[in-house]
Amino acid sequence: MEWLNTPAQAPNAAMTAAAHLRQTQLTKPAGALGELEAVAIRLAGLQGREQPRVDNVHISVFAADHGVADEGVSAFPQAVTAQMVHNFLNGGAAINVLAREIGATLEIIDVGVKTPLTHPNLISQRAGNGTANSALDAAMNTAQLSLALQAGADAADRANAAAADLFIAGEMGIANTTAATAIYCALLDVAILDATGPGTGLDRDGMVHKVNVIRRILNQHRSHFDDPLEVLRRLGGFEIAAITGAYIRAAQLGLPVLVDGFISTAAALIAINVQPSVADWLLLSHTSAEPGHFFAIAELQQRPLLDLNLRLGEGSGAAVAVPLLRMACALHNHMATFAEAAVAGKL
Ligand SMILES: Cc1cc2ncn([C@H]3O[C@H](COP(=O)(O)O)[C@@H](O)[C@H]3O)c2cc1C
Numbered sequence: 533m534e535w536l537n538t539p540a541q542a543p544n545a546a547m548t549a550a551a552h553l554r555q556t557q558l559t560k561p562a563g564a565l566g567e568l569e570a571v572a573i574r575l576a577g578l579q580g581r582e583q584p585r586v587d588n589v590h591i592s593v594f595a596a597d598h599g600v601a602d603e604g605v606s607a608f609p610q611a612v613t614a615q616m617v618h619n620f621l622n623g624g625a626a627i628n629v630l631a632r633e634i635g636a637t638l639e640i641i642d643v644g645v646k647t648p649l650t651h652p653n654l655i656s657q658r659a660g661n662g663t664a665n666s667a668l669d670a671a672m673n674t675a676q677l678s679l680a681l682q683a684g685a686d687a688a689d690r691a692n693a694a695a696a697d698l699f700i701a702g703e704m705g706i707a708n709t710t711a712a713t714a715i716y717c718a719l720l721d722v723a724i725l726d727a728t729g730p731g732t733g734l735d736r737d738g739m740v741h742k743v744n745v746i747r748r749i750l751n752q753h754r755s756h757f758d759d760p761l762e763v764l765r766r767l768g769g770f771e772i773a774a775i776t777g778a779y780i781r782a783a784q785l786g787l788p789v790l791v792d793g794f795i796s797t798a799a800a801l802i803a804i805n806v807q808p809s810v811a812d813w814l815l816l817s818h819t820s821a822e823p824g825h826f827f828a829i830a831e832l833q834q835r836p837l838l839d840l841n842l843r844l845g846e847g848s849g850a851a852v853a854v855p856l857l858r859m860a861c862a863l864h865n866h867m868a869t870f871a872e873a874a875v876a877g878k879l
């Protein structure tokens with residue numbers, strides 16, 4: 533896991549400055565395109581080109597099971613993880629539709645669904661048959677953590693080899709909002725009650741039970757919260773570890789990342805705690821309806837592009853934000869300047 537210590541690439545300051553200057557010359561009042569200007573400038577710096585682009589998008593969806601599902605913390609049965617992997621492979625899930633709409637490459641990686649699956653289009657890089665129950669034990673051992681992190685790094689490597697302009701990670705794993713919420717509580721100054729939400733649709737009683745399970749998880753592992761990799765190893769899961777590895781490697785390669793929702797952001801929190809320089813490379817796509825997401829967004833000090841009450845995961849919210857990034861780039865690259873259009877500047 534030594535590769536985790538390599539810092540992220542530095543964004544290209546000259547391109548950031550050039551893109552900033554260009555925005556002031558386009559035929560509009562300065563700042564009138566708000567966040568679209570900011571994100572185009574940011575992408576220019578990250579991609580090291582004056583004309584940023586989001587043509588080639590690579591989406592890697594990581595699937596795994598969680599031992600903590602045994603505690604009854606999800607509104608859906610654990611078998612749905614594997615069933616949804618089949619759905620991904622047959623093209624019927626939300627992320628399949630969105631990937632087709634935006635012309636993205638979509639790959640599915642089994643990092644530890646409970647029962648192994650085989651399919652010609654499934655990438656199998658399994659760290660185990662689901663994690664252990666984090667309310668009782670560490671979710672994974674060190675070897676499993678290393679395998680899961682590497683599965684994510686390999687996905688970022690494939691995206692980079694395919695000359696992707698943007699990397700998106702998605703996840704599928706019944707009970708993973710419990711793991712993600714525990715990670716939020718371990719790494720942020722947030723109370724369990726404020727961070728816990730319905731996930732796939734728990735009712736009030738279900739939420740009260742989930743809060744109690746998360747309290748047990750935190751009490752079990754509390755003495756290790758100063759070490760982000762220990763937090764990840766103990767609280768799980770394999771897919772969150774894979775996304776952590778993918779984000780860190782993408783930042784090391786200089787590949788911009790569009791972060792999805794609540795669960796992906798838990799991986800982002802681990803990643804920036806392991807390697808703070810990764811933060812430059814993480815763009816937030818949307819605010820999840822899961823209440824705890826707010827606290828991670830505050831920690832990342834960014835304004836997500838969208839707020840649509842999404843609470844699906846799979847990378848779906850990030851995929852939905854891609855057309856917006858494309859419009860930001862098109863405006864930046866193709867608007868006329870005041871000089872080109874013979875339009876008078878500000879008085
Ligand atoms: C059919 C179905 C498709 C999904 N796609 C993503 N998730 C999302 O819901 C799960 C987390 O919620 P919880 O912690 O409550 O189990 C994850 O698998 C996440 O990706 C789904 C959930 C379901 C039921």
Ligand SMILES: O=C(O)c1cccnc1
Binds near residue numbers: 794796820822
């Ligand atoms: O925001 C998410 O990523 C999310 C929220 C609830 C359930 N699954 C995913």
